Amino acid sequence: MVTSTESAASTAPFGTVAAPALVAVDVVDGVFGQPRVEPLAELALHPFAHALHYGSSCFEGLKAHSGSDGVLRLFRADRHVERMQRTAELLLLPVPPSGLLADAIRTTAAENLEVAPPAPGALYLRPLLLGTDPNIGAAAAPSRDALLLVLASPVGDYFAGGGRPLRLLVETQLPRTTPQFGEAKAGANYVMALGVTRRAQRQHGADQVLFAPGGDVQETGAANFLLLDDERVITRSLDSSFLHGVTRDSLLVLARDLGYHVEERDITVDELRAWRGEAALAGTAAVLAGVGTLIIDGDDVVVGDGRIGPNTTRLREALLAIQRGAAPDPHGWTSPVPPPVR
Ligand SMILES: Cc1ncc(COP(=O)(O)O)c(C=O)c1O
Structure with missing residues (x-):
């Protein structure tokens, strides 16, 4: 881990450069205290802290x-606040009040304004909520104390070196997580998917795993899955089995604006085998990443012509233009970050 400099951010792997300022909020018996701006430093946590033993840890x-006008704009922070509240509820952690969390995010962005890289880079914000009750006997009790942090990391272009079509292993046996935690952005979900993803990388040269237990397509380890062609954008409808991506939602709105017919419905692995259009992954890190190959039951199934398709590129560019303030923002998704109050 390095602390931020602009040159490190543009070349370092996503998430490995830490911005110099963070916001911290102590939560005592369910009550959130005053946010504090602090310099990046190591944490002092009680070794008995609930999150370290029982996984009461979540993030955004x-x-x-x-x-290009020099303004830094947050993208749909309100949606991320709502999703963190939902996750905290699912983990029985104290739920951050909307105003407090939104302010903490804005303050963290403002305090790190000088390390926000120009496009195609961005300042990535990482709210983190940890259960801190110092009690290793509390496996069956929620943590009433917590620590909320908002961290920042300057990130480069996820596709530095060119957007390469992805190879996805379609996993038809195992789910990504448990049915009751699909909607949660909890650290435990990611570690559950890790073994499957590592195996897919080693054995099949896959970039990611598309989880489709019983042939029912859900999502990958860190992004939502979309099918596209010249007329349609198709994705799974919202249910508790997967993380409700803010990028997914934004792309569906834009797709409708651009005249696509949006279908939110189940997708089966049989449909994937027969699909002649494009496929892509949607998420904050990659925006919309084209899929070139699906590995289904050991067979390489080429998606379309195996390259990133024109509809994927069109939607990706439309979203990026709004995020960067280069196109009008008719849905009011972006909010300028004012300089810090000193
Ligand atoms: C499991 C999972 N699904 C979907 C997404 C996409 O969500 P969003 O578009 O809000 O980043 C992410 C990334 O945050 C994720 O980790």
């Missing part, structure tokens, strides 16, 4: 984008 991930 959103970006602020620098425009």
Whole structure:
């Protein structure tokens, strides 16, 4: 881990450069205290802290984008606040009040304004909520004390070196997580998917795993899954089995604006085998990443012509233009980050 400099951010792997300022909020018996701006430093946590033993830990991930007009804009922070509240509820952690969390995100972005890289880079914001009750006997009790942090990381272009079509292993046996935690952005979900993803990388040269237990397509380890062609955008409808991506929602709105017919419905692995259009992954980090190959039951199934398709590129560019302030923002998704109050 390095602390931020602009040159490190543009070349370092996503998430490995820490911005110099963070916001911290102590939560005592369910009550959130005053947010404090602090310099990045190591944490002092009681070794008995609930999160370290029983997984009462969750996070969010959103970006602020620098425009060519010099303005840094947060993208749909309100949606990320709502999703963190939902996750906290599912983990029985104290739920951060909307205003407090939104302010903490904005303050963290403002305090790190000088390390926000120009496009195609961005300032990635990472709210983190940890249960801190110092009690290793509390496996069956929620943590009433917590620590809320909002961290920042300047990130480069996820596709530095060119957007390469992805190879996805379609996993038809195992789910990504448990049915009751699909909607949660909890650290435990990611570690549950890790073994499957590592195996897919080693054995099949896959970039990611598309989880489709029983042939029912859900999502990948860190992004939502979309099918596209010249007329339609198709994705799973919202249910408790997967994370409700803010990028997914934004792309569906834009797709409708651009005249696509949006279908939110189940997708089966049989449909994937027969699909002649494009496929893509949607998420904050990658925006919309084209899929070139699906590995289904050991067979390489080429998606379309195996390259990133024109509809994927069109929607990706439309979203990026709004995020960077280069196109009008008719849905009011972006909010400028004012300089810090000193
Ligand atoms: C499991 C999972 N699904 C979907 C997404 C996409 O969500 P969003 O578009 O809000 O980043 C993410 C990334 O945050 C994720 O980790």
